[in-house]
Amino acid sequence: MDRHLKEGDFLIGMKFPVDFLTNVSQAELEVSAHVYMNNLLYVNTDCPEQIILSDSTKVSVDISRVGYVPLYGSGDKKSILALFSPADPLAAVALYLLGKWWTVDNILKTSDLARDGIIEVTTIGERIVLYVLNRVIYRVREMNSEEDLPFLCHGGKDYAKICWCNGGAVGFYSVKPSGSLYNCFSTKRYQLPVMDSIFVRKCHRGDGFGLQMLKNFVLSFQHDSVGLRYPLTKAMYKMCEKYLCQYPEYTDLLWEVEGVGGLNQRFNIAKRSQTMDLRAFSCAAPHP
The missing domain is CATH 3.40.630.30 (Gcn5-related N-acetyltransferase (GNAT))
Structure with missing residues (x-):
């Protein structure tokens, strides 16, 4: 995905997470997230990656706004990497899935016509x-x-x-x-x-x-x-x-x-x- 793609944008032929995460394991997601987090420590903070939300808000990706959230509740060790809103540190605005940030609204979309x-x-x-x-x-x-x-x-x-x-x-x-x-x-x-x-x-x-x-x-x-x-x-x-x-x-x-x-x-x-x-x-x- 383009790093400046807005969450309301739709690309012909574009697959959303629910479409390509069909034969992917939780372990694969976690490995990808750990690699990203390690690399994020060395990113140039003067030119951060940005996620553009549907209201045109730009959220910069930096280590202070990124963290793991438990996918199945606090008692479970399985987690996914989330980007949090500057206005609300408890509100996730995007999740990192297999090498890309996806806004939460795009995560709720599908390009599979059979998914109805x-x-x-x-x-x-x-x-x-x-x-x-x-x-x-x-x-x-x-x-x-x-x-x-x-x-x-x-x-x-x-x-x-x-x-x-x-x-x-x-x-x-x-x-x-x-x-x-x-x-x-x-x-x-x-x-x-x-x-x-x-x-x-x-x-x-x-x-x-x-x-x-x-x-x-x-x-x-x-x-x-x-x-x-x-x-x-x-x-x-x-x-x-x-x-x-x-x-x-x-x-x-x-x-x-x-x-x-x-x-x-x-x-x-x-x-x-x-x-x-x-x-x-x-x-x-x-x-x-």
């Missing part, structure tokens, strides 16, 4: 897209600190799907499948599939992507009952209400779940939504 719809996360490139959607787009840019709760980092083997549309990632959801461990400190296992996070970018809300992901979740597991992690927002209740309006025969399908979802830890969403005034809430807001 709701697709399961399997490759390291898709894991990085999931990381950016969760930890950068939602947590740094779009989370309302007064209303929303942060998601935990998704683990390297967590079941998750990304929603793609018109060459970009617009949202994701993740699931704890039935039978999976509640956490690494417990021997308890989930009693039913539980959607533990769902997110649609603000610029794509109101277009039905949240409802599409809910339908995909139900169809992917085909259980008599599926759960959504407690506490549900009113926006999530409204989305469930829309689903139940389309499929009124499934009033016993959706449950709000605490813990592993035992019989005394689940609450019927159809019944609860009848007691709420949901008219003022938009669908597909973040759900912890």
Whole structure:
């Protein structure tokens, strides 16, 4: 990539990280990043490399703004190299992937026309897209600190799907499948599939992507009952209400779940939504 390429630019035939990071290992990314960091120590600081963001902000690449971030949470040793904003030292604006800096917005793009719809996360490139959607787009840019709760980092083997549309990632959801461990400190296992996070970018809300992901979740597991992690927002209740309006025969399908979802830890969403005034809430807001 040209060192001054803006994040909104698109080149014909250009591949984005999710397109070429299909058969690449985490170790290869880390080796490339370590080599770059070693070389950065000897770069002429009078003429630094610059990344140009979509608002025309230029971010110089120097050792004081570059650092490693854990891809799968603080307890995991796997990491990627990030460039941070001068205005916010906790906000990553670009990631270093196999010899190039990629702005976070370009990381969410694809040139693969077949990458469309709701697709399961399997490759390291898709894991990085999931990381950016969760930890950068939602947590740094779009989370309302007064209303929303942060998601935990998704683990390297967590079941998750990304929603793609018109060459970009617009949202994701993740699931704890039935039978999976509640956490690494417990021997308890989930009693039913539980959607533990769902997110649609603000610029794509109101277009039905949240409802599409809910339908995909139900169809992917085909259980008599599926759960959504407690506490549900009113926006999530409204989305469930829309689903139940389309499929009124499934009033016993959706449950709000605490813990592993035992019989005394689940609450019927159809019944609860009848007691709420949901008219003022938009669908597909973040759900912890």
